[in-house]
Amino acid sequence: MAVNLTHSMQDYLKTIFMLTADHTRVPTTRIAQTLNVQPASVTSMIKKLADCQLVDHQSYHGVALTESGRTAALEMIRHHRLLETYLSTALGYDWADVHEEADRLEHYISEEFEDRIASLLGNPLYDPHGDPIPGRDGVLPPTPWPCLLDVPAPATVTIRRVDSSQRDALVFLSSKGITIGTTCTVLKTASSYIMIDVSSTHKTVRLPNAIVQRLFVDQI
Amino acid sequence: MAVNLTHSMQDYLKTIFMLTADHTRVPTTRIAQTLNVQPASVTSMIKKLADCQLVDHQSYHGVALTESGRTAALEMIRHHRLLETYLSTALGYDWADVHEEADRLEHYISEEFEDRIASLLGNPLYDPHGDPIPGRDGVLPPTPWPCLLDVPAPATVTIRRVDSSQRDALVFLSSKGITIGTTCTVLKTASSYIMIDVSSTHKTVRLPNAIVQRLFVDQI
DNA sequence: GCATAGTTTTAGAGATACCTAAATTTGTGC
DNA sequence: GCACAAATTTAGGTATCTCTAAAACTATGC
Numbered sequence: 001m002a003v004n005l006t007h008s009m010q011d012y013l014k015t016i017f018m019l020t021a022d023h024t025r026v027p028t029t030r031i032a033q034t035l036n037v038q039p040a041s042v043t044s045m046i047k048k049l050a051d052c053q054l055v056d057h058q059s060y061h062g063v064a065l066t067e068s069g070r071t072a073a074l075e076m077i078r079h080h081r082l083l084e085t086y087l088s089t090a091l092g093y094d095w096a097d098v099h100e101e102a103d104r105l106e107h108y109i110s111e112e113f114e115d116r117i118a119s120l121l122g123n124p125l126y127d128p129h130g131d132p133i134p135g136r137d138g139v140l141p142p143t144p145w146p147c148l149l150d151v152p153a154p155a156t157v158t159i160r161r162v163d164s165s166q167r168d169a170l171v172f173l174s175s176k177g178i179t180i181g182t183t184c185t186v187l188k189t190a191s192s193y194i195m196i197d198v199s200s201t202h203k204t205v206r207l208p209n210a211i212v213q214r215l216f217v218d219q220i
Numbered sequence: 221m222a223v224n225l226t227h228s229m230q231d232y233l234k235t236i237f238m239l240t241a242d243h244t245r246v247p248t249t250r251i252a253q254t255l256n257v258q259p260a261s262v263t264s265m266i267k268k269l270a271d272c273q274l275v276d277h278q279s280y281h282g283v284a285l286t287e288s289g290r291t292a293a294l295e296m297i298r299h300h301r302l303l304e305t306y307l308s309t310a311l312g313y314d315w316a317d318v319h320e321e322a323d324r325l326e327h328y329i330s331e332e333f334e335d336r337i338a339s340l341l342g343n344p345l346y347d348p349h350g351d352p353i354p355g356r357d358g359v360l361p362p363t364p365w366p367c368l369l370d371v372p373a374p375a376t377v378t379i380r381r382v383d384s385s386q387r388d389a390l391v392f393l394s395s396k397g398i399t400i401g402t403t404c405t406v407l408k409t410a411s412s413y414i415m416i417d418v419s420s421t422h423k424t425v426r427l428p429n430a431i432v433q434r435l436f437v438d439q440i
Numbered sequence: 441g442c443a444t445a446g447t448t449t450t451a452g453a454g455a456t457a458c459c460t461a462a463a464t465t466t467g468t469g470c
Numbered sequence: 471g472c473a474c475a476a477a478t479t480t481a482g483g484t485a486t487c488t489c490t491a492a493a494a495c496t497a498t499g500c
Contacts, residue, residue: 028448028449029446039449040449040488041488045488059448101330105328113311260461
C-alpha cells in the first residue's frame with residue numbers, strides 16, 4: 001500500500017528502526033517512552049502503520065518494521081543525519097545542538113534539498129557523531145568500531161563514533177577537546193572509569209563509565 | 221495574550237500581512253482564495269486569531285492585523301525570505317524554486333538557524349526576487365522602485381524586484397537572462413507589450429504586459 | 441495451575457484544522 | 471425601502487493524533 005506518510009508516522013518508523021537495531025521486536029512501551037507519548041497512543045498508531053504494511057504487529061508481542069517500513073525509516077534517518085552534518089559543517093553548529101534542529105527539519109526538506117546538501121558535503125558516509133548515513137539506496141555504511149569500554153589499557157585509539165542520545169555527554173566531551181577523529185591514549189582502566197590522554201590537548205582526562213560506554217573507537 | 225502559534229496560524233498571519241500591504245482590511249474570501257481553503261475555514265481560524273489578539277475582526281467587514289499580529293507575520297516573512305536567499309545563494313537553487321521549499325521550512329527553523337544563515341549571507345536586505353527582508357526588529361528595507369510599466373521609452377533601467385507570485389513569469393525571465401541586477405534598455409512601449417534590450421546578452425526581448433507589470437526598476 | 445503484577449489494547453473523549461450545507465448579513469439596483 | 475445576489479458566518483461533521491480510564495492479556499512465582 002503506497003502511502004503518504006504523516007509527520008507522526010515518520011517519527012514512529014524512525015523510532016522503531018532505532019529500537020530494533022538488534023533485530024528483535026520492540027514492545028509498545030519502549031516506543032511510548034522514546035516518543036514521550038502514552039502506550040495507548042502507540043497502539044493506535046501501530047495499528048495504522050500495520051494497515052499500511054509498514055510494520056508487523058503481533059498483538060501483545062511487539063512490533064517490527066516490514067521491508068517498506070525499513071525503507072521509509074532509512075529515508076528519514078538519511079534526512080536527519082545529512083542535516084546534522086550540514087548544520088555542523090556548513091552552519092557551524094556545535095555537535096550537541098544539531099540533533100534538535102535536524103529532528104524538526106527532517107520531515108520537511110525536499111528530495112532536492114537532500115541531494116543538494118549531500119553533494120555540497122561530498123556525499124558523506126558519517127554524521128558529526130560518527131553515525132552512518134544511509135545512501136539514497138538505503139545502504140548503511142559499516143560501523144565496525146568496538147566500544148571503548150572493551151579496550152584494555154594500555155592502548156592508543158581514535159574516536160570514531162559517539163552515542164549522541166545524551167546531550168550532556170556531548171557537551172562534556174567537547175569541553176575536554178574530544179570529538180570524532182580525536183586520538184587518545186588509554187592510560188588506565190578502573191571499574192567505574194578510565195583515564196585517557198587526549199593527544200591534541202596533551203591533557204589527562206578521567207572518563208566515567210557512563211561516558212566510556214558511549215564511545216566507539218579504532219585501535220591504532 | 222502570549223501564544224504558541226501553530227503552523228496554520230502562522231500561514232494565516234503571513235497571508236493577511238501580504239493582502240493588507242495597502243493598509244485596507246482584507247475580506248475573508250480573499251484569504252480563502254490565497255490559502256486554498258473554504259471561506260468557512262477562514263472564519264473559524266480568524267476567530268481564533270482574534271481571541272489571541274493577533275487580528276482585528278469585524279464580522280462581515282474583513283480582517284486586519286494587530287500590532288502583535290504584524291510582528292508575528294514579519295517574523296515568518298523574515299524566515300521565508302532569508303531561506304529563499306540562502307537556498308539561492310548557498311545551495312544553488314533557481315529563483316523559481318526557492319518559494320516552495322522556503323514555504324515549508326519557514327515554520328520549522330529555529331532562531332539560531334535564522335541567525336546563522338543571516339550572518340553567513342551578510343545580513344541581506346533583499347531576497348532573490350528583490351523582496352525586502354524584515355530585520356530582527358521587524359523593520360522592512362525600502363522598496364522605492366517604480367513598476368516598469370510606468371517607465372516610458374526610451375530608458376535604461378536596472379531590474380530591482382520581481383513579483384514572484386507566478387512561477388511561470390520567473391522561469392520566463394531567467395530563460396531570457398533577466399534577473400535582479402540585470403540592466404536593460406527599453407526600446408519601445410506598446411499597449412500590450414514592450415521591447416527591451418538585455419545588456420548582458422545583447423538580445424532584444426519582447427515582454428508582454430503580464431510580465432512588465434511584475435518588474436520594478438531603477439532608472440539610470 | 442493459578443493468582444497476580446505488569447503490559448497492552450480497547451473505549452471514549454479533546455484539540456486542531458479542515459470540510460459541506462444552511463443560515464445570516466450586507467449592500468446594490470430598482 | 472425592499473428584494474436579491476454575493477459575501478460571511480454558523481452548525482455540524484471528518485480526519486489526525488493525542489489523552490485517560492478501564493478491560494484484556496501475558497508471564498512469572500509459588
